[in-house]
Amino acid sequence: MTARDDGLVLCEDGLARPPWAAVDPMLRAYYDTEWGVPVRDEHGLYERITLEAFQSGLSWATILRKRDAFREVFCAFDPGRVAAFEEADVERLLVDARIIRNRAKIRAAVTNARATLALRDEGGLVDLVWSFQPVAAPAPASLAEIPTRSPESLALSKALRAKGFAFVGPTTMFALMEAVGMVDTHVVGSHRAGPTAPPRGLGPAL
Incomplete structure (x- = not known):
């Protein structure tokens, strides 16, 4: 893993994540699939x-x-x-x-x-x-x-x-x-930012 100037970490899978989501598999999965996905129930x-x-x-x-x-x-x-x-x-x-x-x-x-x-x-x-x-x-x-x-x-x-x-x-x-996806604070260089983010819609209730 490599630390970048924007504060993100380039992980071994080639994806950039914030440090809190870069190491622990549980946190990585949460960041990749849940964090920031809208929750509307x-x-x-x-x-x-x-x-x-x-x-x-x-x-x-x-x-x-x-x-x-x-x-x-x-x-x-x-x-x-x-x-x-x-x-x-x-x-x-x-x-x-x-x-x-x-x-x-x-x-x-x-x-x-x-x-x-x-x-x-x-x-x-x-x-x-x-x-x-x-x-x-x-x-x-x-x-x-x-x-x-x-x-x-x-x-x-x-x-x-x-x-x-x-x-x-x-x-x-x-x-x-x-x-819950109300404000998108994904760093521009993250793989979750912009068009690469998961589709918006009804997200998981954590």
Whole structure:
């Protein structure tokens, strides 16, 4: 593998990826097939918001390795089922070593499920989140040009907080927007940038 001036790494398969996606096969597959592919369903967005919250302060690799366990304990991220969780369920999850055992984040998953249900009367989570999609894509020439937040992520954070969501800060929301295809921050030299990117449409719900 060879580091390039734009911050990307030229991997042994001849494809350029950011350093975080260049070595670990799991992260490489995630970058190549999932990251940045649009997610436009309620379950998918609720799952991404939940996992981004759990990722706060940790590596994304840690979250991906525990993804199947998260899906199991949070009922395949069905907001209707998670919204019914009680304090006993929070305590149960706090002793489950397969996931991130953080009381505030577990409670946020329940809080956000309930907020997601409440939004159904106002157009739904998908319409709210995607209404903050930027008009133009940044098309960064190097990793150094990629921001960690934006006016849109700040506005989305404020809007979600106003609707009762937790752990939805502007930096976390910018990461969400990148992951679900709302803002394309693929470096121009990446094999995922431009016409070589996977077809846009309904992407996997992580």
